[in-house]
Amino acid sequence: MDIRRALKLAGLEPVHLGLKAREHLFHTGDRILRMYLVLEGRLTMVRTLESGQELVVQRAGPGEFLAEASLFADRYHCDAICETDIACEVYDKRDLFTALGERDVSIAILEAYSRSIRILRSQIELRNIKRADDRVLAYLTLLPADEDGWRYPSLSWKDVARTLGLSHEAVYRALAALTRGNRIERAENRIRPA
Amino acid sequence: MDIRRALKLAGLEPVHLGLKAREHLFHTGDRILRMYLVLEGRLTMVRTLESGQELVVQRAGPGEFLAEASLFADRYHCDAICETDIACEVYDKRDLFTALGERDVSIAILEAYSRSIRILRSQIELRNIKRADDRVLAYLTLLPADEDGWRYPSLSWKDVARTLGLSHEAVYRALAALTRGNRIERAENRIRPA
DNA sequence: CGTCCGCTTGACTCAGATCAAACTTGGTGG
DNA sequence: CCACCAAGTTTGATCTGAGTCAAGCGGACG
Structure with missing residues (x-):
């Protein structure tokens, strides 16, 4: 769990959080204020289409950092639902940004990555039609x-x-x-x- | 072209490079030593499957930074071919890493993003079957x-x-x-x- | 001028979607 | 403890829509 050590070294203090299976970590439309690092358990990100069809956008397990979709967005566009009981660490998004160096090379590159990810996701969604x-x-x-x-x-x-x-x-x-x-x-x- | 300013602020000195349409920026198997920021023109990343079928992995235009596939890989797994004449800036990969702070939060998060991108790409490739x-x-x-x-x-x-x-x-x-x-x-x- | 390539339409085929039904398993609650 | 329900699994029959093959058009380019 490399990222955890790096976060610790950067002086970020996580809060611990546990949830039961079937609970929501966040809902579509919620403000994105926190980043989550999954320690135990699995969760599913589900996007509900206008048609009512449910689409599994992503699944995350131990060691995964729920950030890609969210670092540069303001609100979630999917629900995060626990498949099992989970334990995770919660980081404040603004603290994280400060640790990254605000408007820095890292942020610029992350933004480029983030764009790629969005494009790739939309391509996959297209193929679901x-x-x-x-x-x-x-x-x-x-x-x-x-x-x-x-x-x-x-x-x-x-x-x-x-x-x-x-x-x-x-x-x-x-x-x-x-x-x-x-x-x-x-x-x-x-x-x-x- | 936000990323360019950020790179400049980080003290990275690019070399300029121009290529004609149909020339290769890199080939499959080449060591990844440089990162490219496209200034003008368009290029296509093509992956050739064992079957001989050619797959367009990605296209890049002005302002795009050819790094996602490559920051954490050792060798290219696709060819980059110029669609048009292009102009780009060339950065040294190791300099870039130093500017990112070597083993830092940024790197850890970038690696997570990078993994997501690889997974998404492989999903798209699966759907091409x-x-x-x-x-x-x-x-x-x-x-x-x-x-x-x-x-x-x-x-x-x-x-x-x-x-x-x-x-x-x-x-x-x-x-x-x-x-x-x-x-x-x-x-x-x-x-x-x- | 000829060739290449993108565009466009038609006919036919076939693989996967859809509908349907049966079986298994695990979990819930009476 | 058992009846019952939900969800995943499995197989069959039918249908539909995208792939494939084929052929013709026009523009670009050498």
Whole structure:
């Protein structure tokens, strides 16, 4: 448990916390004020989609530090539920930042990592969408938009197909179907969800 | 380009480097001695699978720091190919580590992030395997093994199904097929690729 | 001018999703 | 202690939608 020693060396004082199985460590929407290091037990991070479907975002066990999702976010976007009884250490987020050196190389790099993680997670979530047209639409919606909602894809559709885990034919057909169903508008090099 | 300022403040001196489209920034197997910050242009990280299939692992553009995959690894496991002409800054990896404070909280947390990233990437790679039995087999192979090659899955097969993006029926059928084809051995609570 | 590549659509196939039903196991509560 | 319930496991039958093969179009580039 390397990280624990490092935290101790940095002069951070954890508070201990125990929870029973099925209790929540935090809920979606809670302010992120603390970071947790799991000592014993397992917990599951669950994201509930608008559709009501529950998605296991991550599982954490002994030695894992629940920070990735949270260091640079303000509020949680998932629930943390104990699979078993757990023991963990609680660190104050602001203390941690001070220990990291506030606006420092470490923070800058961590932020870059954090961005990568978010992108990877969103890619996995995209792949959980089974229908090709829904998946393509979700991909388009995630793209940065201008003030009118237009997106300017930087990848060829063929590459989009690869990142979505679809054949390029499936993507073309999805685009055609979405256009037919008035779920997107296409014009030259731009595209917009309706 | 926040990270650049932070690196400068930390006293790190970059070397500038320009490459033409289609040139390689690094190859699979190269020692990782430098970190790159992209200033202009785009590049693609490509991983070549044993099957010969090429997999786009990541794309990077201006402001991105090519470090995630590499800070805690010794050698690259992908090729970086310039899509366009590019300009970047080159930092020495060891200097960077010194600036981060060697064995410090930052490093410990970065390592945790790094692990998450690797796990997420492997999950995406799993999903690129189309056939259910191959995907399940690949998943099992990734699991930690004891000295005899046995794995002790910690998830119910139903949860495995969810993480693999398959229905649970498909996973059970895949396991049955793999057992029939002698591609795995099962016993009680453990399982082993043949 | 020819070639390559991205784009687009059609036809057919097949693997995985879905629905359904039965069995096992562990846990709860009367 | 046992009835009962919930959840995971297992197998069968059917259906659907994405992969694959095939073919044609147009623009870019040498």
